[in-house]
Amino acid sequence: MEEQIKEKRVADSLTEQFHEIRPEHLNGADVMFGGILMGWIDEVAGLTAMRHSEGHVLTASVDNLTFLRSLRQHDIVVLIGRVTYVGNSSMEIRVDSYLEKIDGMRYPVNRAYLTLVALDEDNKPRRVPRLKLETVVEEAEWETGKKRSELRKQRKKEGF
Numbered sequence: 001m002e003e004q005i006k007e008k009r010v011a012d013s014l015t016e017q018f019h020e021i022r023p024e025h026l027n028g029a030d031v032m033f034g035g036i037l038m039g040w041i042d043e044v045a046g047l048t049a050m051r052h053s054e055g056h057v058l059t060a061s062v063d064n065l066t067f068l069r070s071l072r073q074h075d076i077v078v079l080i081g082r083v084t085y086v087g088n089s090s091m092e093i094r095v096d097s098y099l100e101k102i103d104g105m106r107y108p109v110n111r112a113y114l115t116l117v118a119l120d121e122d123n124k125p126r127r128v129p130r131l132k133l134e135t136v137v138e139e140a141e142w143e144t145g146k147k148r149s150e151l152r153k154q155r156k157k158e159g160f
């Protein structure tokens, strides 16, 4: 009998995390260390991928880390992780980071695409649930995710 592959919605694993910038997050210029934000981005991507795949995952690659604005003490940062594309064992997770002002307005800080791979109990890649696309935005992200996935494979093969 053919194996039934589970299907999950983007909304099922959508993950939102908040942080307040504290003194220990700042560099000598009183601006947040980029590396701490990178760690939070990886954590949110990991949680999103674990929630989609229902098991252990690891980060295979990170695509884009452009910092659009600085973060300072007492700023509130919001990170939102969502699955945009799934392959066989890999999941592309988009993490958007925002500075949230006290009136609730959000200003983009960073958008990163990470690829995480689901592992079985022997730490070998395992098949992940399919992604059920519910909106035109999710469909458009899937198409661009597919292109990015092909580019990553080409980059890995050709070493550029």
Ligand SMILES: CC(C)(COP(=O)(O)OP(=O)(O)OC[C@H]1O[C@@H](n2cnc3c(N)ncnc32)[C@H](O)[C@@H]1OP(=O)(O)O)[C@@H](O)C(=O)NCCC(=O)NCCS
Residues within 6 Å of the ligand: 058, 059, 060, 061, 086, 087, 088, 089, 090, 091, 115, 117, 125, 152, 153, 156
């Ligand atoms: C990620 C890892 C498991 C892939 O191993 P591999 O031998 O290339 O495995 P496979 O060829 O079977 O690829 C498994 C999946 O990972 C994807 N993949 C592999 N390398 C990738 C890369 N650099 N970027 C994006 N995806 C990648 C493959 O496309 C494949 O996806 P698919 O199953 O959806 O088609 C392996 O490179 C690894 O363990 N890396 C270390 C990861 C780690 O420890 N991260 C934490 C950082 S300290």
